[in-house]
Amino acid sequence: xxxxxxxxxxxxxxxxxxxxxxxxxxxxxxxxxxxxxxxxxxxxxxxxxxxxxxxxxxxxxxxxxxxxxxxxxxxxxxxxxxxxxxxxxxxxxxxxxxxxxxxxxxxxxxxxxxxxxxxxxxxxxxxxxxxxxxxxxxxxxxxxxxxxxxxxxxxxxxxxxxxxxxxxxxxxxxxxxxxxxxxxxxxxxxxxxxxxxxxxxxxxxxxxxxxxxxxxxxxxxxxxxxxxxxxxxxxxxxxxxxxxxxxxxxxxxxxxxxxxxxxxxxxxxxxxxxxxxxxxxxxxxxxxxxxxxxxxxxxxxxxxxxxxxxxxxxxxxxxxxxxxxxxxxxxxxxxxxxxxxxxxxxxxxxxxxxxxxxxxxxxxxxxxxxxxxxxxxxxxxxxxxxxxxxxxxxxxxxxxxxxxxxxxxxxxxxxxxxxxxxxxxxxxxxxxxxxxxxxxxxxxxxxxxxxxxxxxxxxxxx
Amino acid sequence: xxxxxxxxxxxxxxxxxxxxxxxxxxxxxxxxxxxxxxxxxxxxxxxxxxxxxxxxxxxxxxxxxxxxxxxxxxxxxxxxxxxxxxxxxxxxxxxxxxxxxxxxxxxxxxxxxxxxxxxxxxxxxxxxxxxxxxxxxxxxxxxx
Ligand code: HEM
Ligand code: HEM
Ligand SMILES: [Fe+2]
Numbered sequence: 327x328x329x330x331x332x333x334x335x336x337x338x339x340x341x342x343x344x345x346x347x348x349x350x351x352x353x354x355x356x357x358x359x360x361x362x363x364x365x366x367x368x369x370x371x372x373x374x375x376x377x378x379x380x381x382x383x384x385x386x387x388x389x390x391x392x393x394x395x396x397x398x399x400x401x402x403x404x405x406x407x408x409x410x411x412x413x414x415x416x417x418x419x420x421x422x423x424x425x426x427x428x429x430x431x432x433x434x435x436x437x438x439x440x441x442x443x444x445x446x447x448x449x450x451x452x453x454x455x456x457x458x459x460x461x462x463x464x465x466x467x468x469x470x471x472x473x474x475x476x477x478x479x480x481x482x483x484x485x486x487x488x489x490x491x492x493x494x495x496x497x498x499x500x501x502x503x504x505x506x507x508x509x510x511x512x513x514x515x516x517x518x519x520x521x522x523x524x525x526x527x528x529x530x531x532x533x534x535x536x537x538x539x540x541x542x543x544x545x546x547x548x549x550x551x552x553x554x555x556x557x558x559x560x561x562x563x564x565x566x567x568x569x570x571x572x573x574x575x576x577x578x579x580x581x582x583x584x585x586x587x588x589x590x591x592x593x594x595x596x597x598x599x600x601x602x603x604x605x606x607x608x609x610x611x612x613x614x615x616x617x618x619x620x621x622x623x624x625x626x627x628x629x630x631x632x633x634x635x636x637x638x639x640x641x642x643x644x645x646x647x648x649x650x651x652x653x654x655x656x657x658x659x660x661x662x663x664x665x666x667x668x669x670x671x672x673x674x675x676x677x678x679x680x681x682x683x684x685x686x687x688x689x690x691x692x693x694x695x696x697x698x699x700x701x702x703x704x705x706x707x708x709x710x711x712x713x714x715x716x717x718x719x720x721x722x723x724x725x726x727x728x729x730x731x732x733x734x735x736x737x738x739x740x741x742x743x744x745x746x747x748x749x750x751x752x753x754x755x756x757x758x759x760x761x762x763x764x765x766x767x768x769x770x771x772x773x774x775x776x777x778x779x780x781x782x783x784x785x786x787x788x
Numbered sequence: 789x790x791x792x793x794x795x796x797x798x799x800x801x802x803x804x805x806x807x808x809x810x811x812x813x814x815x816x817x818x819x820x821x822x823x824x825x826x827x828x829x830x831x832x833x834x835x836x837x838x839x840x841x842x843x844x845x846x847x848x849x850x851x852x853x854x855x856x857x858x859x860x861x862x863x864x865x866x867x868x869x870x871x872x873x874x875x876x877x878x879x880x881x882x883x884x885x886x887x888x889x890x891x892x893x894x895x896x897x898x899x900x901x902x903x904x905x906x907x908x909x910x911x912x913x914x915x916x917x918x919x920x921x922x923x924x925x926x927x928x929x930x931x932x
Contacts, residue, residue: 359862359896360862360896362894363891363892363894363895363896363897364891364892364893364894364895364896364897367890367891367897368889368890368891368897368899368900371851371852371897371899372851372852372860372862372863372896373848373849373850373851373852373860373862374848374851376851376852376860376862377848377851436846436847436848437846437847437901440845440846441846445845445846449842449845449846451845451846451848452844452845452846452847452848452849452850453845453850454850454851454858454859454860457848457851488795488799510845512833512837512838512841513824513828513830513833514828514841514855514856514917514918514921515824515827515828515829515921516824516828517841518856518858519820554795557795558793558794558795558798561795561798561799561801561802562798562801562802564802565798565801565802565805565806568802568805568806568809568810569805569806569809572806572809572810572812572813573809573812573813573816575813576816578858579820580924580926581856581857581923581924581926581927582856582857582858582921582923583824583827583828583829583856583921583922583923584820584824584827585819585820585823585824585826585827586924588820589924591816655926655928656928658857658926658927659854659857659858659859659861659865660861661861663861664861734931734932735927735928735929735931736928740928740929740930740931741931742864742931743863743864743865743931743932744864744896747896
């Protein structure tokens, strides 16, 4: 660690991992509710557990992005962070606001929460992923502004690199597009249309800039490949992300009451969205193959390569699977969507945050380059357990989704939703099994931070 | 990547390309807004429907159901439930009203929301309005 202020990343990373554990616990609850319908009913109905699962995911990824930026920006800018105090204050505000929101979900009925937080004044609640009370949303905006101010001023006073610039553009975009969450018209079609300006333009737009720049940073650090080369790749990748992803938003405008021409725009442009993800895979492997040195943090290199592969599989391949309008006509809103959502979020955004944590945490904790061998071995085991079980979760959900699509939408004698769900129950049991393995992998991951702390640092193999 | 293709060329493609396609997205958005009234069923967007939408949101129905294919995949699609229930608001109201407080043993359960009659009617009106949006013939059949 070259700059003292980079250490503010530590609480952000710790909170991220803690909330990640919470997210997965609720994932396992949801998975069980799929097959044991009345499990925890009426104390924790499915919708509440789902809200906790998805909102924890978003919040911990945001913690991860912010921690990553606080670590990366001083190093790239070659100067201390503008205000570590502000960063720490925002950490506590965000953590407390997040915790209160989750406690609210779990302790009072959602309608009561809406009432006591004044949803009537500015109704924004009750839409998927945007369930947070309006006041929480305002809190998110405040934290985001203070955060961008902090890293923006740091970039301004220091060295300006492509990596930090791209990260900054991505983060500003994240904050700007979140503002659409405050727009909730009575017209359902319009509501749905602009809802995607948050959700799609995040994951298939500005977040890809964040993903690309974090990946570029870790590759520069661990491979020693010339910055010029890596930054050229970065620009080409994110250019393709926005060129395809902006109009690619149209793949959500096929059946929600929007004009028919979106079937063409959405299909054609989103069919090209896998390109930047494929380039990320090539990028990661190419840079590691051309490495000037063997970095002793093998775990971080593994996470970086894993991100390249899994983001392409989850977003690129599983996205393409159902993105053409004639296919999406049958698969829209089925378990195919859930399969894709899981692998894409895990492969792209979960894994890039874990890559950054893997690279930065040993340094923040006082190591020169890497954790001990023992700790890294455990971490790499957790990589494989989580990644392989996520592949299986995706495969089981895909099988469930194909059957659901056929039985409920495609045959000449379509069956009702609930009947079909019964018929494909076996795949939900298998998904739950894979989910439990994921949880074991995650606990192993957490334990890797406590194992081998007194052992010597791993050194590079020649 | 080859030496003749420089970093600054890549950067220009990024800025140029994303600006162009952002403007194209804006243009398409304006065009969509201008013709949306043909498909979004706004002529039936009454005060009751708006109230129903608020109830829909404040009870987080989307956390179990899809609506026009978006939401959660735990419970039936509701964009066309009005039609599935034989174009009957009463059937929808009766269903919501009759959910047992403690759920149905072993079966995926829907909460009892204790709506007033007026609220039930608003929710049903909202689902009726949703079912009349022009969705390019989606879903493929009545099962949703
Ligand atoms: C890392 C990037 C991505 C993430 C995190 C992601 C995540 C998601 C999620 C969570 C949903 C479900 C949204 C909902 O609840 O309604 C979704 C839907 C969808 N995604 Fe992605 N996605 C990514 C990239 C892509 C790409 C590259 C494509 C196309 C090639 C794609 C195609 C689709 C389509 C067509 C749907 C709609 C599914 C439906 O009709 O139900 N996604 N995505
Ligand atoms: C890092 C790992 C995970 C990520 C990134 C993740 C992400 C997500 C996302 C994005 C959604 C919304 C999906 C959509 O709208 O299409 C979701 C829903 C869900 N997740 Fe996860 N999840 C993870 C782990 C798990 C695990 C381990 C389980 C269960 C064993 C699980 C079970 C569920 C269930 C049942 C839903 C609700 C699907 C529905 O709406 O019917 N998740 N998760
Ligand atoms: Fe999308």
